[in-house]
Amino acid sequence: MKIALIGFGSVGKGVIDVLRRKTGDLKKYYGVDFQLTTVYKSDGGLHNEKGLNLEQVLQTNYKQNPSWKENFTVGDTLEDLNCQIVIEATPTNIQTGEPGLSHIKKALGSEKDVITSNKGPMAVAFRELIELARRKNRILRYEATVAGAVPVFNLVRESLQGNNIYGVKGILNGTTNYILTRMTYEHIPFKVALREAQDLGIAEANPTYDIEGIDAACKLVILANSIMGINVGFESVDRTGINEITPESIELAKNEDYVIKHIASIENNKLEVAPRLITEGSPLSIGGTLNVVSFKTDLAGEITVVGKGAGGIETASSILNDLINVAQIRGEAKRF
């Protein structure tokens, strides 16, 4: 199956690296032959109808690559591109969803299945995109948009079948989890923990997006729409950041065997991101940079998944599972 990748940042490179490492195994075990024929950047694209040399794409400056085509853009070429699957991995814009939103529409509109790691389009236009995919009889997968490597949508779809999900709670942002964990176990104030996270590259220079819960709220909107069928947007999320949490409050909590966590929750159709007291040793008490998602179900009880919420290879792992799944649905890969 021919794949076009849009975006050549950390996730895009992760996808290429994962395809490079796994193409042989996938052929052997799943009987599927994935070929990356196109990689779009903002100023042009790499394109080879017979499949790009992935080693070369990763190691050579892209403009030196013989397959580089200046001005080979999504806008001009995607619709007529000979490929079955488009992976959208451009940066997130949570106001407009662009440019990902247009990319996904164009791909679905021209009879291609789509896999995306881009939260923007899914948070901004979930219903519209799902509806478009349905109308065009296309598959749209977005496992990587929430909690990176952690199977969330796939878990519910494939492993909790028959269950009714009536609530979701989670730690959907690794940066705030890291900051709160350091405050808890190293007894340092918020500002010190934040600076440390920035030095380590865990937090951005402008950390608003993370510490005010904007990132978590976006993911929560996708969860609400996808898993609970609630038609809501970002503006419906009640948000409180973590910047006013003091070492004293954390210490007080810890003395009573509680930890303070930045929890995203969907309860009774209400979406909220806010600091909460969590019992030590309970699933949502998990620290470090990890993401945690807990589903309340009618049969299985509470089921929680934990793992890395970021990282190029980790995010590409979710995209790979989506890829194999699309190939299985299209009859091009074996199921087990």
Added chain:
Amino acid sequence: MKIALIGFGSVGKGVIDVLRRKTGDLKKYYGVDFQLTTVYKSDGGLHNEKGLNLEQVLQTNYKQNPSWKENFTVGDTLEDLNCQIVIEATPTNIQTGEPGLSHIKKALGSEKDVITSNKGPMAVAFRELIELARRKNRILRYEATVAGAVPVFNLVRESLQGNNIYGVKGILNGTTNYILTRMTYEHIPFKVALREAQDLGIAEANPTYDIEGIDAACKLVILANSIMGINVGFESVDRTGINEITPESIELAKNEDYVIKHIASIENNKLEVAPRLITEGSPLSIGGTLNVVSFKTDLAGEITVVGKGAGGIETASSILNDLINVAQIRGEAKRF
């Protein structure tokens, strides 16, 4: 699809209750029509070719049920039974795997797909059963054998596709987790916590099976065979129980932000169940009666799932997912 259920204990009743609650939804959303036609007990069976009345099966003394047939046994009738799926839910015998082992062989041998919650047969004869199913072109699913409601095998098969799993660590027994959690947070000695667990029905009168790690070792054997392709039996598991853990050692650990957990692990092809120091706030630090399974993967990093390891309805939730999955593979249920 016609289903026969073997076993009428807590799991068996859970399965009937779940089918009672969900049959309508399953028809509506998955387009699948499950009919429970047979329930085997040790002294006979309930059987109705047109489907049993599930309400009646749950509420009436089974010997008063008009569908009750004295001496309607698995041995005499299963092979010729008109059904597509057999659910094996008899009690576990980890020495011989019986009677479950014979039941599963008989079902697979007579062209029926099998779903089991019984650890015994899978721990005693994993390879033999998988091989028999393969030869007979039958499906054998056993999600409920490890960690009750928690998707483990399905998670790896459906949601971590393309990943290489190179290690597993987990808390596979809710009773020992409960005892250690109580010792940690209530500062009580092992014997007191054990007695409390027995009073609450969490531990058996003879708690050996749990506290010496026999139950966890069985589950670990199934994980090793199924997920890591290691051909090992129960005798290969290195086991240390939790009965010698003192409140003092737990207190010492806690002062350094560690908790003591009874951890089942597969590392470098070695299987072990033993008490270990776990960092507070890390995925394996989760307490209560919960089960936890952590997979080390080459792409996704460490992925952990947490949930209830026991309970009739919870275990039946895993069986239900297997049922839907079997129906999907057989083309009798819709996929999403």
